[in-house]
Amino acid sequence: MAQITTNAIVLRRADYRENDRMITLFSPTLGRIDALCRGCRRQKSPLMAASEVFCSGEYVLYQSREHTTVVSCAVQDTFYALRGDYDRLSHGMYALELCAAAVQPDQENERLFMLLLRSLAHLCYGVSEPRRVTAVFLMGLTSLLGFRPQVGRCARCGVRLVPQAGEDEAFYAAFSPEAGGVVCPACGAAERCHISAGEARYLQDIMRRGLESLDAEAACSDALFAALRQMAEEKMDVPIRSGKMLG
Ligand SMILES: [Zn+2]
Numbered sequence: 378m379a380q381i382t383t384n385a386i387v388l389r390r391a392d393y394r395e396n397d398r399m400i401t402l403f404s405p406t407l408g409r410i411d412a413l414c415r416g417c418r419r420q421k422s423p424l425m426a427a428s429e430v431f432c433s434g435e436y437v438l439y440q441s442r443e444h445t446t447v448v449s450c451a452v453q454d455t456f457y458a459l460r461g462d463y464d465r466l467s468h469g470m471y472a473l474e475l476c477a478a479a480v481q482p483d484q485e486n487e488r489l490f491m492l493l494l495r496s497l498a499h500l501c502y503g504v505s506e507p508r509r510v511t512a513v514f515l516m517g518l519t520s521l522l523g524f525r526p527q528v529g530r531c532a533r534c535g536v537r538l539v540p541q542a543g544e545d546e547a548f549y550a551a552f553s554p555e556a557g558g559v560v561c562p563a564c565g566a567a568e569r570c571h572i573s574a575g576e577a578r579y580l581q582d583i584m585r586r587g588l589e590s591l592d593a594e595a596a597c598s599d600a601l602f603a604a605l606r607q608m609a610e611e612k613m614d615v616p617i618r619s620g621k622m623l624g
Pocket residue numbers: 531532533534535536560561562563564565
C-alpha cells in the first residue's frame with residue numbers, strides 16, 4: 378500500500394455508485410491506471426475537475442491491494458475550450474480512445490504522452506485543421522507502437538520516392554495501410570488511396586517534423602485520412618468507436 382504522485386491525463390470516465398467515478402488515467406511513467414474518484418460528483422468536490430476527460434495534471438494516488446484511489450490533483454489543463462467545438466472535441470476524444478487502447482498498465486510511454494498533450498493543445502488552442510492534427514497524431518502513434526510508417530521508400534519494393542515540387546499528377550504513389558506507408562505506383566495500383574506528389578511530400582514532412590509540420594500549407598484528403606486511420610486502428614486489439622464522429 379502506497380501513495381504515488383504522477384503526471385497523468387484522464388482518458389475516460391464512468392459514473393460509479395451515487396457520487397463516485399472510475400477514471401482511466403494515462404501516466405507517462407506508469408502507463409494506464411484505473412482509479413476510483415470518491416465523491417467527485419458531489420457539488421464542490423475538490424476532485425470534480427480531476428474526474429473529467431481531458432483533465433491533465435499531477436495526480437496523487439493511493440494504491441491498496443484492491444484498487445487505486447485518487448487522493449488529490451493539481452490540475453494543469455482541462456482543455457475546456459474543446460467542448461465548444463464539436464469537430465475539435467471529436468478529434469480529441471478519438472485521440473484519447475486510441476491512447477486508452479494503446480497504453481498498457483505499468484508501461485512507460487513518455488513520448489506518446491507528450492504527443493497526446495501537444496496534439497490536444499493544437500486542437501484546443503491552435504488554428505490548424507483538426508484533421509491535420511489527427512493525421513500527425515496517427516502517424517506518431519503508429520511509430521511509437523513500433524510500426525514506423527514508410528514514407529521515403531516504397532513500403533513494398535523499397536524503391537526510393539523523391540516527390541518533386543510541381544510534379545503533382547494525381548497518381549504519384551499510393552498509401553497502403555496494410556504495407557504501413559507509401560507504395561510506388563507499380564506496387565500500389567490496386568490500393569484505394571492514391572496520392573499526389575504533394576501529398577507524398579506532406580507525409581514526409583509529418584515524419585520529419587511531427588506537429589511542427591502544421592505550419593506548412595497542406596491538406597489531408599478524405600481518402601488519405603481514412604487510410605491513416607485504418608493503419609493506426611488495425612494495430613489496436615479493440616475497435617475504436619469514436620472514429621465514426623470525425624469530420
Ligand atoms: Zn514498390
